[in-house]
Amino acid sequence: KQEVTQIPAALSVPEGENLVLNCSFTDSAIYNLQWFRQDPGKGLTSLLLIQSSQREQTSGRLNASLDKSSGRSTLYIAASQPGDSATYLCAVLGGSSNTGKLIFGQGTTLQVKP
Amino acid sequence: KAGVTQTPRYLIKTRGQQVTLSCSPISGHRSVSWYQQTPGQGLQFLFEYFSETQRNKGNFPGRFSGRQFSNSRSEMNVSTLELGDSALYLCASRKDRGQSYEQYFGPGTRLTVT
Numbered sequence: 001k002q003e004v005t006q007i008p009a010a011l012s013v014p015e016g017e018n019l020v021l022n023c024s025f026t027d028s029a030i031y032n033l034q035w036f037r038q039d040p041g042k043g044l045t046s047l048l049l050i051q052s053s054q055r056e057q058t059s060g061r062l063n064a065s066l067d068k069s070s071g072r073s074t075l076y077i078a079a080s081q082p083g084d085s086a087t088y089l090c091a092v093l094g095g096s097s098n099t100g101k102l103i104f105g106q107g108t109t110l111q112v113k114p
Numbered sequence: 115k116a117g118v119t120q121t122p123r124y125l126i127k128t129r130g131q132q133v134t135l136s137c138s139p140i141s142g143h144r145s146v147s148w149y150q151q152t153p154g155q156g157l158q159f160l161f162e163y164f165s166e167t168q169r170n171k172g173n174f175p176g177r178f179s180g181r182q183f184s185n186s187r188s189e190m191n192v193s194t195l196e197l198g199d200s201a202l203y204l205c206a207s208r209k210d211r212g213q214s215y216e217q218y219f220g221p222g223t224r225l226t227v228t
Binding site: 031032034036041042043044045046049089091093098099100101102103104105106107 | 118120145146147149156157159162164169170172202204206208210215216217218219220221222224
């Protein structure tokens with residue numbers, strides 16, 4: 001049974017810091033991994049998607065890496081800003097494309113202080 | 115291009131009642147998945163519909179049901195509401211064509227059961 005874990009559960013940093021959020025999963029047979037952002041009481045915004053055959057993806061100040069063999073992904077946020085404050089969730093899609101079932105971690109709540 | 119829309123955005127119901135939530139996917143997307151988000155359990159997969167058929171199902175009681183229409187719009191129904199059904203209900207759509215299978219989420223429906 002696939003389990004996804006995110007560490008830390010919460011993180012508070014001063015503005016301008018570079019930071020890394022961690023995600024681990026127990027079954028390496030994944031199709032892809034997505035990172036999402038969620039603002040309080042809102043839906044999820046997709047940030048980055050990494051296919052199982054890829055090692056990393058970049059979008060602006062965000063960089064996500066994937067090491068499928070060790071069951072790990074990281075989300076790197078460069079030069080953090082107060083507007084980055086949100087909960088970040090990672091989710092894996094099982095080994096087949098014939099499913100929409102994402103398994104989510106519990107999330108990391110990030111606070112960036114001005 | 116319009117995103118995933120969900121109606122209503124907020125609902126207050128009484129124990130024992132039933133409720134129907136609606137989700138309109140992004141145009142051209144054929145897969146719709148539903149998730150329940152609570153502070154204690156996080157995001158949990160309810161079910162997925164593809165081409166009007168339930169393709170995957172999570173571990174929820176039979177009180178939770180859904181359907182998909184020919185235009186890919188989906189509804190989920192919860193009968194005999196319990197206090198524990200209070201949650202943010204999110205739907206997600208994906209194209210189900212191509213390679214990425216990226217999922218896009220709606221803003222959610224906040225259900226409060228009193």
